[in-house]
Amino acid sequence: MGPTGVVAVRQWVAAIVLLVVGRPRLRAFTAAQWRPILALAIVFATMNLSLYLAIDRIGLGLAVTLEFLGPLAVAMASSRRRRDVLCALVAAAAVGVLTRPQPSTDYTGIGFALLAAVCWASYILLNRSVGARVPGLQDTAAAAAVSGLIYLPVGCVALWLNPPTLGMMMCALAAGVLSSAVPFLADLFALRRVPARFFGIFMSINPVFASMIGMLVLDQRLDVASWLAIITIVAANTVSASGPSRPHVQTVKK
Known part of the structure; x- marks a missing residue:
């Protein structure tokens, strides 16, 4: 189906589920509320597509690790502690190792992953802004619905060019x-029950899981230096998040 076709179906499913759960009162939104919601919808649409395009080119582990730099940067930027600055420098050095020039380096794929990171950081900041203006899940549900509408023409063209089988469609x-609806709701429930710093530590394991799944399921192998860099980035986030409580930074994804 190609990355675009899969992302389109994913956006449609997320829009339907979140509309049912969030039940946004779209006609009641003011222009001041719609502006950040539309920005959030564009971030939604760009974030998922750029990540899938990155995975298609550079593999699951590297793509997810680079995307994880988005929330990591937001969390560290919200602090002025020396330890967080040191963690940021260590993580930056590890990124340098991950993206070091090699004969097989795909800079376009790295660019897509970094774009996904920027989108994830933007999502966190926009979510905080929109959440202050729109109650409950209405903001995210409305943004998901607009993002789903954006993907209607794009997705239809992608599926027409790459006709899916029934099995492909079921997987999509x-x-x-599994990639949008369930994790989003699970994250919300978790954030209401555990401290934000613990949530940040749990989130930091994503790059390791992605690398392991890429190796075991997709036969995507990383060299020793890349594994060490990924573990270093996870460790930097863990050290930063495990310190004294800081102002809450929401890192719920997608």
Whole structure:
């Protein structure tokens, strides 16, 4: 189906689920509320597509690790502690190792992953802004609905050019549920029950899981230096997040 086709189906499923759960009162939104919601919708649409395009070119582990730099940068930028500055420098050095020039380096794929990181950081900041203006899940549900509408023409063209089988379509639908709807709701429930710093530590394991799944399921191998860099980035986030409580930074994804 190609990355665009899969992302389109994923956006449609997320829009339907979040509309049912959030029940946004779209007609009641003011222009001041719609502006950040539309910005959030564009971030939604760009974030998922850029990540899938990155995965298609550079593999699951490297793509997810680079995308994780978005929330990591937001969390560290919100602090002025020396330890966080040191962690940021260590993480930056590890990124340098991950993106070091090699004969097989795909800079376009790295660019897509970094774009996904910027989108994730923007999502966090926009979510805080929109959340102050729109109650409950209405803001995210409305943004998901607009993002789903954006993908209607794009997705239809992608699926027409790459006609899916029933099995492919079922996998894409499962990706929409398991990659967007379920994690989003689980993150919300978790954030209401555990301290934000613990949530940040749990989130930091994503790059390691992605690298392991890429190796075990997709046969995507990373060299020793890349593994060490990924572990270093995870460790830097863990050290930063495990310190004294800081102002809450929401890192709920997608």
